[in-house]
Amino acid sequence: MLFYIARRLLFAAFTIWFIATATFFAMHAVPGDPLTQEKAMSPAVRAQLEARYGLDKPLDEQYLLFLGNMLRGDFGISFTQENRRVNDIIREHFPISATLGLAAILIALVGGVAAGSVAAHFRNRWPDRAVIFAVIAAISLPGFVIAAMAQLLIVRLNSAVDSTWLPVAGWGGVEHVWIPALVLGLGTMAYLSRLMRASMLEVLSSDYVLAARSRGIGPWRLFWGHQLRNAILPVVTELGPSIAAITTGGFVVELIFAIPGLGRYFVQAVQQLDYTVIMGTTVFYGAFLVIVVMLVDISYGIIDPRIRLTSGRRR
Amino acid sequence: MFPGAIARLSATLRQLLLLVLCLLPALSGHAAAVDPVDQRITLALATEPPTLNSSIATDSIGSFVLSHLMEGLLRYGPGGELEGGVAERWQLEESGARFWLRSDARWSDGKPVTAHDFVFAWRHALKPATASQYAFIFFPIKNAEAIQAGQLPANTLGVRAVSERELVVEFARPCPYFLSLTAFMTFMPLREDAVEKWGRAYAADADKMLVNGAFTLNKWVHGAHLRLRKNRHYWDRDSVKIREIDLPYITSDPSAQFNLFRDGQIALANLDTGLLDEAVKRGHPIHHFHTGALYFLEFNFREGRVTGNYYFRKALQYIIDPATLVNKIIGLPGVLPAYSLFPMTVRGVAAPFREEYPEMRVKADIALARRYLARAKKELGLEAFPPLMLLVGDSPRALQEAEYYQYVLQQGLGLEVRIDQQVFKQRLEKMRRGDFDIVAAAWGPDYDDIMTFADLFASWNDNNRGRYHNPAYDYWVSLAQQSSDPVERFEAMARLQNIVTEDVPILPTYENGALYVQHPMLKGVRRNVFGGDPSFRFAWIER
Numbered sequence: 077m078l079f080y081i082a083r084r085l086l087f088a089a090f091t092i093w094f095i096a097t098a099t100f101f102a103m104h105a106v107p108g109d110p111l112t113q114e115k116a117m118s119p120a121v122r123a124q125l126e127a128r129y130g131l132d133k134p135l136d137e138q139y140l141l142f143l144g145n146m147l148r149g150d151f152g153i154s155f156t157q158e159n160r161r162v163n164d165i166i167r168e169h170f171p172i173s174a175t176l177g178l179a180a181i182l183i184a185l186v187g188g189v190a191a192g193s194v195a196a197h198f199r200n201r202w203p204d205r206a207v208i209f210a211v212i213a214a215i216s217l218p219g220f221v222i223a224a225m226a227q228l229l230i231v232r233l234n235s236a237v238d239s240t241w242l243p244v245a246g247w248g249g250v251e252h253v254w255i256p257a258l259v260l261g262l263g264t265m266a267y268l269s270r271l272m273r274a275s276m277l278e279v280l281s282s283d284y285v286l287a288a289r290s291r292g293i294g295p296w297r298l299f300w301g302h303q304l305r306n307a308i309l310p311v312v313t314e315l316g317p318s319i320a321a322i323t324t325g326g327f328v329v330e331l332i333f334a335i336p337g338l339g340r341y342f343v344q345a346v347q348q349l350d351y352t353v354i355m356g357t358t359v360f361y362g363a364f365l366v367i368v369v370m371l372v373d374i375s376y377g378i379i380d381p382r383i384r385l386t387s388g389r390r391r
Numbered sequence: 392m393f394p395g396a397i398a399r400l401s402a403t404l405r406q407l408l409l410l411v412l413c414l415l416p417a418l419s420g421h422a423a424a425v426d427p428v429d430q431r432i433t434l435a436l437a438t439e440p441p442t443l444n445s446s447i448a449t450d451s452i453g454s455f456v457l458s459h460l461m462e463g464l465l466r467y468g469p470g471g472e473l474e475g476g477v478a479e480r481w482q483l484e485e486s487g488a489r490f491w492l493r494s495d496a497r498w499s500d501g502k503p504v505t506a507h508d509f510v511f512a513w514r515h516a517l518k519p520a521t522a523s524q525y526a527f528i529f530f531p532i533k534n535a536e537a538i539q540a541g542q543l544p545a546n547t548l549g550v551r552a553v554s555e556r557e558l559v560v561e562f563a564r565p566c567p568y569f570l571s572l573t574a575f576m577t578f579m580p581l582r583e584d585a586v587e588k589w590g591r592a593y594a595a596d597a598d599k600m601l602v603n604g605a606f607t608l609n610k611w612v613h614g615a616h617l618r619l620r621k622n623r624h625y626w627d628r629d630s631v632k633i634r635e636i637d638l639p640y641i642t643s644d645p646s647a648q649f650n651l652f653r654d655g656q657i658a659l660a661n662l663d664t665g666l667l668d669e670a671v672k673r674g675h676p677i678h679h680f681h682t683g684a685l686y687f688l689e690f691n692f693r694e695g696r697v698t699g700n701y702y703f704r705k706a707l708q709y710i711i712d713p714a715t716l717v718n719k720i721i722g723l724p725g726v727l728p729a730y731s732l733f734p735m736t737v738r739g740v741a742a743p744f745r746e747e748y749p750e751m752r753v754k755a756d757i758a759l760a761r762r763y764l765a766r767a768k769k770e771l772g773l774e775a776f777p778p779l780m781l782l783v784g785d786s787p788r789a790l791q792e793a794e795y796y797q798y799v800l801q802q803g804l805g806l807e808v809r810i811d812q813q814v815f816k817q818r819l820e821k822m823r824r825g826d827f828d829i830v831a832a833a834w835g836p837d838y839d840d841i842m843t844f845a846d847l848f849a850s851w852n853d854n855n856r857g858r859y860h861n862p863a864y865d866y867w868v869s870l871a872q873q874s875s876d877p878v879e880r881f882e883a884m885a886r887l888q889n890i891v892t893e894d895v896p897i898l899p900t901y902e903n904g905a906l907y908v909q910h911p912m913l914k915g916v917r918r919n920v921f922g923g924d925p926s927f928r929f930a931w932i933e934r
Binding site for chain 2: 106107108109110112113114115116117118120121123124125128156157158159160164165168169224227228230231234235240243244245246247248331332333334336340341347348349
């Protein structure tokens with residue numbers, strides 16, 4: 077087990093280095109630079125700014141400098157948010173994206189597993205059809221449409237009761253989390269429920285379920301003890317990438333609901349060619365993704381007794 | 392279960408439900424759009440201000456916030472006219488200016504604002520190390536250009552504090568618009584001890600800056616929330632009615648802002664094309680104002696571009712009709728077709744410039760356009776014209792506009808237009824490199840004088856992206872820059888206006904307008920071309 081984790085960590089470090097390097101050179105290959113502004117800049121001002129950010133050095137030197145700073149965990153100062161350190165931007169805004177993302181995952185997981193199980197148990201009857209319809213709708217509608225519709229719905233609801241039941245946008249309290257989280261998690265919920273349905277159908281027709289049922293085990297005990305535990309495995313596997321996708325993909329939701337998360341900085345940095353913020357957020361998100369996937373792989377072994385990571389020894 | 396138990400349970404449930412319903416509005420207890428008792432307004436910002444350091448800020452959001460926090464020697468009054476700010480009187484001459492500061496002007500820590508604070512701020516902005524992008528705006532002051540280029544030390548700048556309350560400015564060239572410059576954000580005072588204390592972090596947080604304007608920055612949570620409170624040290628505090636401006640929402644999505652407005656959470660929201668119908672349908676009165684920005688097609692005069700040919704540009708001038716573009720394609724109230732380098736908002740001697748010096752207008756004429764094109768073809772010795780590269784931004788409106796030009800040039804002149812749609816930075820980079828035949832560009836005025844548009848296509852201006860070079864154009868710009876006689880200056884500007892129509896370095900297309908909705912109880916809001924927009928400095932909430 078320890079050997080396995082060590083090996084995974086080594087691979088993770090390599091992956092992160094690769095992400096950083098590829099992003100660094102791709103970013104510098106894009107025409108324009110962070111100093112490009114609507115108004116022309118005098119050569120004197122430009123030279124000063126280039127020196128301040130080290131853009132006057134050759135690219136390979138900039139790269140080595142960046143790698144050195146990255147190893148020390150320092151991503152430098154943002155170009156567009158003047159005088160703000162990239163580390164501060166990540167530290168202040170990632171917890172917000174993470175809160176939103178975790179709430180979204182929770183909703184997606186509970187909703188997806190429940191909907192998928194219901195659909196499987198009522199195969200080809202109306203609850204199944206309803207779930208499938210909702211799944212297709214949620215998967216086909218882009219996030220910004222759902223988000224905009226949800227916000228409009230809140231406005232309608234509030235004006236119908238002539239009070240502010242649900243906040244239209246903003247961040248700060250528990251009441252600000254749920255609707256954006258639901259919107260953010262909807263796509264994943266749909267995907268997970270489809271996965272859960274397929275996997276549950278397989279479990280339902282398996283021999284051990286038949287055997288358990290013939291032993292007279294009640295439907296609820298059967299569900300919790302046998303069906304759910306087996307059927308949920310593929311869902312858990314998907315959870316890692318889903319967590320990463322949700323915590324990093326909240327840009328649209330953060331924009332529409334005016335939530336000060338990191339996703340906004342991530343996307344705006346690319347639009348603005350804010351080199352330091354692009355590198356900081358990409359490496360951070362990359363590392364986050366790699367670690368989450370690794371943790372899921374390890375937890376997989378804990379849930380499923382058939383997968384044991386201690387190599388060589390068989391039970 | 393017994394029926395009694397069910398009844399008890401449902402009673403508990405009912406109570407719970409009631410409790411939740413009561414709690415919900417309390418939970419989302421955001422301040423409403425306007426609060427007449429506390430004179431508080433709530434608004435949304437499109438983006439976070441990149442910096443609130445007045446010597447380096449360049450963006451419109453920073454300008455909006457700073458205009459409420461800071462005050463220069465002069466300021467814009469309730470009617471948009473220049474009036475005394477920190478200076479109580481002044482004297483403007485051909486060779487320089489002199490300002491007498493009022494004794495009760497105070498920083499937010501209670502210390503007086505002195506002439507030294509202006510000397511320091513202006514020198515600071517010009518130091519090459521500060522790398523202020525607006526440094527050029529000081530260039531009418533003696534030695535400013537050389538200081539910015541690093542050829543002279545900052546203390547040689549033509550500005551000095553004769554006493555704590557008297558400031559003398561020496562000009563490098565006559566600057567009849569200098570008073571309006573002193574209301575611009577880069578001209579705001581800075582206190583040396585504060586800038587030195589916080590260094591590069593100055594004005595990066597609410598507690599790391601000093602202000603001298605109508606409001607103080609009470610709160611700044613990055614990317615999330617700003618709050619401005621009335622400044623009790625402000626000399627003119629009695630004229631400030633609004634006690635708090637709360638900015639708890641930051642989103643650049645116009646629909647989100649409009650939804651917040653509909654829900655009564657914010658007092659003002661800008662509208663885009665899509666939201667206009669919605670707002671009208673809901674019965675909100677629509678306000679609009681001219682932003683003073685000019686949109687135009689800019690031609691590339693670099694070697695090997697057909698757009699360098701006079702007859703080619705004339706052909707395009709006679710077929711592209713700004714009125715059709717504005718009325719049929721853009722279709723927004725407040726947007727005006729443009730026929731001149733100078734928008735309607737530019738001032739002349741005593742009235743708007745365009746009233747004093749009306750522009751020549753070219754009437755669309757396909758036959759004439761075709762004759763011009765044939766002449767261009769002959770002169771260039773071409774069999775056929777190569778496809779034209781039209782560089783545009785990535786907004787929906789930019790694309791609509793580009794498709795209109797594409798259609799008109801194809802149908803009318805048989806010219807093939809390739810639309811090169813680029814995101815912000817890449818478009819700017821291509822403009823800088825000259826990688827276009829025609830670019831859809833825009834210019835917003837920096838200061839309240841016609842020169843902010845006039846010198847745009849002078850051969851020495853870095854913003855002249857098409858590298859237009861016309862000695863006559865340069866001559867009239869220089870003449871106006873050297874003169875302080877208003878009639879002589881505006882006569883020269885009228886010549887420029889004619890050159891633009893005659894020689895077509897650019898094709899003006901429209902003057903932009905902005906649409907917005909506003910809370911009916913909120914009064915006295917000013918929408919500004921200069922000095923920060925919108926301004927709540929003289930606003931109040933009607934009870």
